[in-house]
Amino acid sequence: SHKFWDTQPVARDALQDDISKQLEAATIKDEKKTTGYIKEQTVEEIRKEPYPLPAGFEWCVLDVNNEEQLDMMYNLLNRNYVEDDDNMFRFDYSRDFLKWAVCPPGYKVDLHLAVRAQKTGKLFGVITAIPQAMIVDGVKVEMVEINFLCVHKKLRSKRLAPVLIKEITRRVNLTGVFSAVYTAGVVLPGSIGCARYYHRSIQFKKLVEVGFTRVPNNQTMATAVKLNRVPAQPITKGFRAMEERDVVGAHKLLMDYLVSFKVYPALTVDEFRHWILPKDKVVNSYVSTSADGTVENLCSFYHLPSSCVKHPTHSHIYAAYSYYNVATTVPLKQLMNDCLGQAKAEGQDVFNALNVMENDKFLHDLRFGMGDGNLNYYLYNWHSPDVQPEEIGLVLL
Ligand code: MYA
Ligand code: JJ1
Known part of the structure; x- marks a missing residue:
């Protein structure tokens, strides 16, 4: 209790x-409400x-x-x-x-x-x-x-x-x-769903040194390092850092995408601008557009380093966290591989993602491994159906 x-x-x-x-025992139908305040x-x-x-x-x-x-x-x-x-x-x-x-x-x-x-x-x-x-x-x-x-x-x-x-x-x-x-x-009570953390090594050797990950039994350090290489150059045509001129188009792209989820933020253009425009060492976002400037693809990550609590030489691991991603003209997998390359260029040691939205489509193929942490989603004073991770269209910081 x-x-x-x-x-x-x-x-x-x-x-x-x-x-x-x-x-349940009395087989009385428990009509669980799925919308509205729990307490008015x-x-x-x-x-x-x-x-x-x-x-x-x-x-x-x-x-x-x-x-x-x-x-x-x-x-x-x-x-x-x-x-x-x-x-x-x-x-x-x-x-x-x-x-x-x-x-x-x-x-x-x-x-x-x-x-x-x-x-x-x-x-x-x-x-x-x-x-x-x-x-x-x-x-x-x-x-x-x-x-x-x-x-x-x-x-x-x-x-x-x-x-x-x-x-x-x-x-x-x-x-x-x-x-x-x-x-x-x-x-805790009030959970509406549970997501799982996945991790993609970028600086594999350092991650082993700090105890974040280990060399798989069937691999050597050298082979593991090779397997975790990421391309420095993006493959997606026209892939570039997002700018103010992209905000309105990227906002529409994201909101049209998020409608397909059961829980997502109703972002205004101003809120979206705040959350997505690149900010040094805080948030990075990338787009590609058609010839007329229509935003067709968007990917982003935020920077959340962790201190290594006990390690004698490494003070931090630098982690990029997958944020909002929408691919309409290229496979999501390709867009996220380009995103990984940018995270490496930004000095990140690891790229983390939850299995929310469509992330499951790229996690395995892009060599993400399941972490030991869960993330539970909660609503306070609102009835909601339970949601599967792939039905969640929300990433909190
Ligand atoms: S999640 C991140 C939470 N922070 C940390 O994990 C940092 C490290 N830990 C701590 O600082 C402490 O351990 C905390 C608990 C502060 C977490 N969310 O004071 P206590 C319940 C909600 O003796 P402490 C985030 O930031 C616990 O079940 N409740 O315990 C989102 C017990 O209640 P009950 C939690 O360990 C936060 C009671 O607290 C959590 O000294 C959302 C014990 O209190 C937790 N993460 O302090 C908050 N952990 O006896 C809710 C423990 O009933 C917001 N507890 O089991 C609700 C909406 C409010 C706004 C509504 C507006 C309309
Ligand atoms: O980062 C996390 N786990 C890492 C480190 C584990 C260290 C030992 N406990 C982890 N590493 C293994 C990765 C490896 C990748 C290749 C394949 C094999 C595995 O699993 C975890 C998430 O997994 N992080 C946490 O536990 C931090 C807390 C998460 C809850 C956050 C709550 C936020 C609240 C904000 O509102």
């Missing part, structure tokens, strides 16, 4: 839910006062355009954020990345929420929300995306996370939004 999550408006897992078990609310009934914090702590907001406050957020996450199962690697989102990730069009500073020590001002917790309309099973819903939930290692297991979640929920509710989407490596 979940002391906190059992009190929240999220879908109950039919197998864990006693009531639906009883219903209005702004008027939302509590006006912040939730109380343990003595010695207070709420604050992070102005990431202030270098000192950005540094505080960066340092908390760099030392305390997500690690792999064996605590070998820890996400190291860059400062520029964090600014980009939490400041899309329409963002609110009030929703870059943190907990600090009253005396010293030191940060102990953070959680962020950004606005994003989502399409779930064909229905458009105003939501927020929740990310960067983090509690300092020294304050773990003291129930601070539920307070952060309740307070961000209250603040989001006061803006008239009542649903949210988020992802997590862990399994």
Whole structure:
């Protein structure tokens, strides 16, 4: 049982839910709703006062355009954020990345929420929300995306996370939004689907040295290095970095593509521009167009290095994460192979992708291997059918 999550408006897992078990046993048809709010609310009934914090702590907001406050957020996450199962690697989102990730069009500073020590001002917790309309099973819903939930290692297991979640929920509710989407490596109530991480080695030798991967039993280092070579020159005709002049066309290309999925973001042109235009060491995107400039193919990745927690010489692995890709005039496999070449040129050691959207079409042939991590997708306060990974048209940062 979940002391906190059992009190929240999220879908109950039919197998864990006693009531639906009883219903099943009695063969009463359990008409599971597949659309709409789980709990109907209005702004008027939302509590006006912040939730109380343990003595010695207070709420604050992070102005990431202030270098000192950005540094505080960066340092908390760099030392305390997500690690792999064996605590070998820890996400190291860059400062520029964090600014980009939490400041899309329409963002609110009030929703870059943190907990600090009253005396010293030191940060102990953070959680962020950004606005994003989502399409779930064909229905458009105003939501927020929740990310960067983090509690300092020294304050773990003291129930601070539920307070952060309740307070961000209250603040989001006061803006008239009542649903949210988020992802997590862990399994919690409210999951609508589960995706798997896949990894394509680019700097194979380094990845072995840091323990990210190993030489397969039937291969030598030399053969493995050879097998993982990527072409430096793209094959797709006219393949180039995306520019402002491509934004409207690429936006249409992506949104026409995303309609085929059960869950995807309803991006405005301005939001799309923010998320996709190349930003050094943050996000890369590439297009090819027809002679008249119509965008026909789009691929992209974001930069998320991880610190090597214990390694004596290698401080980081540089990882590119597959973002939004649409191929209409070439095979997706070819487009993604070109994308791999660009990731290598950008100094990346590994290219990561989830088995969402049509990624399964290229993962095997382009020599991706299954990782040891899962990514669970969640909705807060919205009924949704369960979705298979290939029905998910959403990549969160
Ligand atoms: S996912 C990334 C999460 N961050 C990390 O994994 C970084 C490293 N870990 C930590 O910093 C801490 O371990 C965290 C928990 C902060 C994760 N999502 O305070 P506690 C539940 C939701 O004693 P701590 C991301 O950023 C747990 O089941 N709940 O635990 C998306 C238990 O509840 P219950 C989680 O370990 C975040 C309770 O917390 C998670 O000190 C989306 C224990 O609290 C988790 N990842 O801190 C958040 N992990 O007893 C939800 C544990 O019931 C947003 N728990 O089982 C919901 C929508 C809100 C907005 C709504 C608007 C309308
Ligand atoms: O990166 C991940 N796993 C790697 C490293 C594993 C190190 C030991 N635990 C991995 N490497 C093997 C790759 C190899 C490729 C060729 C074929 C054989 C295998 O598997 C994993 C993902 O797989 N990452 C994590 O576990 C990090 C956390 C993931 C959850 C993220 C939650 C984000 C929340 C944001 O809202």
